[in-house]
Amino acid sequence: MNKYDFDTVIDRRGTSAIKYEWLDGVFGRHDVSPLWIADLDFAVCPDIVNGLRRRLDHPILGYYACPDSYWEAVSQWLSRRHAMSVKREDMTFIPGVVRGIAYCVNFLTGRGDKVLIQPPVYYPFRLVIEGNGRQVVENPLLFDGKSYTMNLEELARIVETERPKMMILCNPHNPIGIQWDRETLAKVAEICRRGGVTVVSDEIHGDLMLYGRRHIPFVEASEDAREIGIMLGAPSKTFNIPGLVSSWMIIKNPELRRDFYQWLEVNEFSAPMMISVVGAEEAYRHGERWLNEMLNYVEANLEFVDEYVSKNIPGVRIIRPDASFLIWVDFRGLGLCQEDLMDMLLDKARIALNDGTMFGAQGKGFARLNIGCPRAVLAEALDHLKLAVAAVCDCTANS
Numbered sequence: 067m068n069k070y071d072f073d074t075v076i077d078r079r080g081t082s083a084i085k086y087e088w089l090d091g092v093f094g095r096h097d098v099s100p101l102w103i104a105d106l107d108f109a110v111c112p113d114i115v116n117g118l119r120r121r122l123d124h125p126i127l128g129y130y131a132c133p134d135s136y137w138e139a140v141s142q143w144l145s146r147r148h149a150m151s152v153k154r155e156d157m158t159f160i161p162g163v164v165r166g167i168a169y170c171v172n173f174l175t176g177r178g179d180k181v182l183i184q185p186p187v188y189y190p191f192r193l194v195i196e197g198n199g200r201q202v203v204e205n206p207l208l209f210d211g212k213s214y215t216m217n218l219e220e221l222a223r224i225v226e227t228e229r230p231k232m233m234i235l236c237n238p239h240n241p242i243g244i245q246w247d248r249e250t251l252a253k254v255a256e257i258c259r260r261g262g263v264t265v266v267s268d269e270i271h272g273d274l275m276l277y278g279r280r281h282i283p284f285v286e287a288s289e290d291a292r293e294i295g296i297m298l299g300a301p302s303k304t305f306n307i308p309g310l311v312s313s314w315m316i317i318k319n320p321e322l323r324r325d326f327y328q329w330l331e332v333n334e335f336s337a338p339m340m341i342s343v344v345g346a347e348e349a350y351r352h353g354e355r356w357l358n359e360m361l362n363y364v365e366a367n368l369e370f371v372d373e374y375v376s377k378n379i380p381g382v383r384i385i386r387p388d389a390s391f392l393i394w395v396d397f398r399g400l401g402l403c404q405e406d407l408m409d410m411l412l413d414k415a416r417i418a419l420n421d422g423t424m425f426g427a428q429g430k431g432f433a434r435l436n437i438g439c440p441r442a443v444l445a446e447a448l449d450h451l452k453l454a455v456a457a458v459c460d461c462t463a464n465s
């Protein structure tokens with residue numbers, strides 16, 4: 067028997083939700099179903115809200131000392147969910163994973179240094195690297211038309227010839243939802259350690275493994291990975307609390323973290339905010355059942371979308387993820403250029419998806435669909451998509 071309700075459609079307008087507020091700015095219209103930015107349209111676990119309320123019952127909101135109980139909650143969570151053993155000194159607070167990446171880029175590389183990414187990948191990686199005057203080096207994922215793998219041979223070649231200082235790994239990999247296997251992660255670590263490359267591993271989707279699959283944290287993959295790895299994670303995607311901006315960093319190698327953690331501390335980049343910590347601790351301590359039920363719901367949404375698309379929408383295919391609520395949708399079978407594809411999705415289907423090319427040139431012919439919403443919303447969006455695709459196919463057949 068389920069305790070939590072994920073079916074109710076909750077009106078988020080008027081809550082300053084980016085998913086709605088930025089529709090006009092990003093897509094040029096707001097009368098569309100927003101299935102883009104990666105948060106969930108589900109009510110959070112009530113314990114989180116109750117915990118925040120309890121704290122706000124006290125009328126003084128003074129300078130905040132993060133309690134040890136918070137770090138205990140994080141390490142217990144990582145031990146229980148990912149069999150990780152983490153010590154207090156390995157961890158530090160960061161106000162958001164993208165900011166964590168930015169701190170790594172700023173402290174551990176210099177202007178003009180090269181930083182490696184593997185597109186198609188979460189687009190802020192590129193923005194942070196280029197915005198800080200560093201150079202992007204790409205090692206695109208290999209795609210055989212059905213699934214993606216990492217190009218390890220090319221990685222070794224690039225590390226040797228281009229000498230990047232850092233690699234930003236996405237594990238699981240947004241937008242495709244791949245959980246990299248231990249062998250692949252260990253190979254990445256071996257190549258990067260040999261080449262003197264620090265690996266920053268963004269694992270924000272790591273708690274969202276589907277169908278009981280296991281998340282493999284990069285720093286746990288091998289001895290090499292432990293030496294050169296920086297793990298970034300958060301309860302934000304896990305419990306749908308990105309608005310609380312609560313994330314953490316784990317560096318197991320004391321040599322790698324000593325000066326870096328000190329720099330974060332003196333600049334107060336790692337000073338936790340009360341609201342972030344209170345909400346996150348409640349989530350880690352009381353949100354597990356909610357998470358498990360939410361993941362079951364997302365799995366059912368994935369089955370629903372896969373079946374609907376394969377039965378009803380010719381020329382469109384989904385790449386099934388190992389993790390998370392984002393689906394990489396392959397529209398290449400429609401034979402549309404990217405502009406026409408995005409026009410069709412917006413103007414005809416009235417759905418706002420992330421344009422695949424945001425994630426790199428390799429995303430041409432793709433878009434990213436967020437299925438973290440009530441099934442009824444998805445059903446309506448897919449009905450619209452079916453009609454829009456049929457209309458476009460009729461036009462191309464008749465022209």
Ligand SMILES: Cc1ncc(COP(=O)(O)O)c(C=O)c1O
Nearest residue numbers: 104162163164165188240268270
């Ligand atoms: C891979 C990845 N990293 C980071 C973020 C954003 O993290 P934060 O809001 O903590 O900066 C997202 C959000 O979609 C993401 O998918």
